[in-house]
Structures are given as structure tokens and as C-alpha cells.
Amino acid sequence: xxxxxxxxxxxxxxxxxxxxxxxxxxxxxxxxxxxxxxxxxxxxxxxxxxxxxxxxxxxxxxxxxxxxxxxxxxxxxxxxxxxxxxxxxxxxxxxxxxxxxxxxxxxxxxxxxxxxxxxxxxxxxxxxxxxxxxxxxxxxxxxxxxxxxxxxxxxxxxxxxxxxxxxxxxxxxxxxxxxxxxxxxxxxxxxxxxxxxxxxxxxxxxxxxxxxxxxxxxxxxxxxxxxxxxxxxxxxxxxxxxxxxxxxxxxxxxxxxxxxxxxxxxxxxxxxxxxxxxxxxxxxxxxxxxxxxxxxxxxxxxxxxxxxxxxxxxxxxxxxxxxxxxxxxxxx
Numbered sequence: 456x457x458x459x460x461x462x463x464x465x466x467x468x469x470x471x472x473x474x475x476x477x478x479x480x481x482x483x484x485x486x487x488x489x490x491x492x493x494x495x496x497x498x499x500x501x502x503x504x505x506x507x508x509x510x511x512x513x514x515x516x517x518x519x520x521x522x523x524x525x526x527x528x529x530x531x532x533x534x535x536x537x538x539x540x541x542x543x544x545x546x547x548x549x550x551x552x553x554x555x556x557x558x559x560x561x562x563x564x565x566x567x568x569x570x571x572x573x574x575x576x577x578x579x580x581x582x583x584x585x586x587x588x589x590x591x592x593x594x595x596x597x598x599x600x601x602x603x604x605x606x607x608x609x610x611x612x613x614x615x616x617x618x619x620x621x622x623x624x625x626x627x628x629x630x631x632x633x634x635x636x637x638x639x640x641x642x643x644x645x646x647x648x649x650x651x652x653x654x655x656x657x658x659x660x661x662x663x664x665x666x667x668x669x670x671x672x673x674x675x676x677x678x679x680x681x682x683x684x685x686x687x688x689x690x691x692x693x694x695x696x697x698x699x700x701x702x703x704x705x706x707x708x709x710x711x712x713x714x715x716x717x718x719x720x721x722x723x724x725x726x727x728x729x730x731x732x733x734x735x736x737x738x739x740x741x742x743x744x745x746x747x748x749x750x751x752x753x754x755x756x757x758x759x760x761x762x763x764x765x766x767x768x769x770x771x772x773x774x775x776x777x778x779x780x781x782x783x784x785x786x787x
Contacts, residue, residue, distance in 0.1 A: 513754055516751055516757065524539065525540075525541055525762075528724075528725075530724035541758065541759055541762060545737065546734070548736040550641055554645035555652060556652075559652045566582075567660030567664055568660075583661065587658065594713070598715035599718060601718060605719075617631050632729050639721035640719075641731070644734075667690050699774065703770060703777075707771060711763065720736060738763065741760055
């Protein structure tokens with residue numbers, strides 16, 4: 456075989472090898488694409504299945520009560536013709552989550568700012584590990600601690616002082632007033648929720664604060680900005696999208712928390728203007744009554760679950776819209 460023929464043979468063999476490699480790569484890529492597509496569609500099917508099962512389970516209550524279920528305050532499943540309404544659980548769910556966010560967001564962001572900007576380097580890792588450990592504590596432990604320790608402490612030392620301080624102030628004496636102070640109330644449940652979601656807000660805030668380019672902060676310090684001015688004008692604006700996302704995730708956790716809230720909220724289907732009175736939430740009502748329910752009572756609890764599912768979906772959808780608007784504004 457001449458040199459030219461040998462070269463042609465090598466080129467042909469090389470081309471054949473490349474073709475086999477390309478075919479193998481294309482096959483692997485198709486398999487990878489198919490698997491990921493199946494996983495994505497599987498999540499959508501799972502979500503649709505959950506929604507469908509809730510609708511089917513709640514259908515007897517939907518037929519019996521309709522939309523009046525949303526505005527009815529009374530909850531009396533023991534009657535011959537049960538009277539069931541979701542207004543009290545909806546009220547308790549929204550109020551406890553709102554109070555928890557008011558408490559947890561400033562504290563969480565404050566801890567995150569301290570860890571990233573002010574904390575001595577040797578202390579940063581121990582404090583962050585402690586925060587992560589808080590996130591890993593089971594919710595039932597928070598509930599037991601709230602019932603046996605935090606609740607009695609608040610009822611004996613904190614809430615009476617607040618009631619006395621605002622007793623002559625209009626509006627506040629309704630919000631913070633209470634004829635009987637106990638260790639179970641909407642406020643106590645809100646405080647437990649705030650402690651539970653605090654690690655999530657802090658951990659996400661620390662991570663997003665770490666994405667700020669050092670050159671931006673160094674430039675701000677170089678022109679004489681204080682630490683507060685750097686945080687306010689550089690760090691928070693640069694990370695606002697991630698912060699909003701983390702806060703909304705924490706809100707979703709607060710809306711659906713069950714065991715800790717069930718321990719300390721009182722499970723009362725009454726709506727009182729005072730946050731020191733007992734109440735209930737959607738998840739607490741389901742957890743405390745589902746095992747003993749039947750017929751339309753069980754369907755009403757499924758209806759509550761459907762409402763919680765829709766409420767959580769609305770919150771997450773609102774978060775996505777807010778993030779999209781912030782991205783658009785930042786791009787503009």
C-alpha cells in the first residue's frame with residue numbers, strides 16, 4: 456500500500472470513529488433530554504393529582520356549602536345538619552403568618568447583615584451552624600417548647616404588662632386586650648412560627664448577600680460610606696430579588712405549619728379582635744379533627760385543605776410576579 460493510500464485509509468477510519476462518537480453522544484443526549492422531560496412532566500402530573508384528589512374529597516362540602524363556606528364563622532359538625540365555615544381558620548392562618556413575618560423578617564435580615572458585614576470571622580461559622588440547627592429542629596419540638604415553656608412565660612410576664620400598658624388606648628386595647636390570659640393564643644402561635652421561619656430567612660439572606668461583588672462594597676467604603684449606607688444602598692438593592700424569594704418561601708412555610716401551631720394556638724373556631732385570644736388555623740383544624748371526622752365533616756376538612764393549597768399557590772404566584780417585575784425594573 457502506498458503512502459497516499461495509507462493516509463486515505465487512516466482518514467476514513469478517523470471519520471468513521473468520529474461518526475460513532477457523534478452518534479453515541481446524540482443518543483446519550485436524547486436519553487438525558489427524555490429523562491429530564493419525564494421528571495418535569497411528572498411534577499406537573501403530581502401537582503394536578505393532588506389538586507384533583509382535594510377537589511374530589513371536598514366535593515360533598517362544596518355542594519353542601521358552596522362559597523358561603525368561606526364567610527361562615529360557625530363550626531358545628533356535631534349538629535344533625537352540620538354548620539361548617541372556614542372564616543375562623545382562614546383568619547387565624549393569615550393573622551398568625553402576618554405576625555410571624557413582621558417579627559421574623561427584620562430579625563432574620565438583621566442576623567444575616569451581622570454575619571456578613573459585622574461579625575468577627577471566628578464567630579461566623581458557629582453562629583451560622585447554630586442557625587442551621589434551628590432549621591432542623593422538628594416542628595413538634597417547637598410546639599412542646601411553646602406549650603410548656605414559652606406560653607407560660609408570656610402569659611405570666613409579658614402579655615399582662617402589654618394589656619395593662621394599652622388598656623386606655625383605643626384600637627390597641629382591642630388588639631392587645633384579653634379578659635383571660637393563657638398560654639395558648641394566636642400571638643403565642645405567631646411567635647413560635649416566627650422562630651421556626653427565622654433560620655430560613657437568615658440562611659437565604661446570608662447566601663444572597665455573599666453574591667455581592669466585593670468591588671462594589673469596597674468602592675462604597677472608599678468614598679466614605681458607613682456600614683449602614685453600604686448595606687442600604689449597595690447590598691440590599693443588589694440582592695433584593697433573592698431576598699424577596701426567600702421571604703416568600705418562609706411565608707409559604709408559615710402558612711402550612713401544622714404541629715407546632717396545633718399545640719399552642721388553642722384550636723378555637725372563634726374570631727376575636729385580640730391576638731391574645733385562642734384561635735385556629737387551617738392546618739391545625741385539619742390535624743386536630745381529621746381522625747375523628749366522617750361524611751360532610753371530613754369533606755369540609757378536605758375543603759379547608761383545598762383552600763390552603765390555593766392560598767399557598769397564590770402566595771407563590773405573587774412572589775414569582777413580584778420577582779419578574781423586579782427583574783424587569785432592574786433591566787430597565
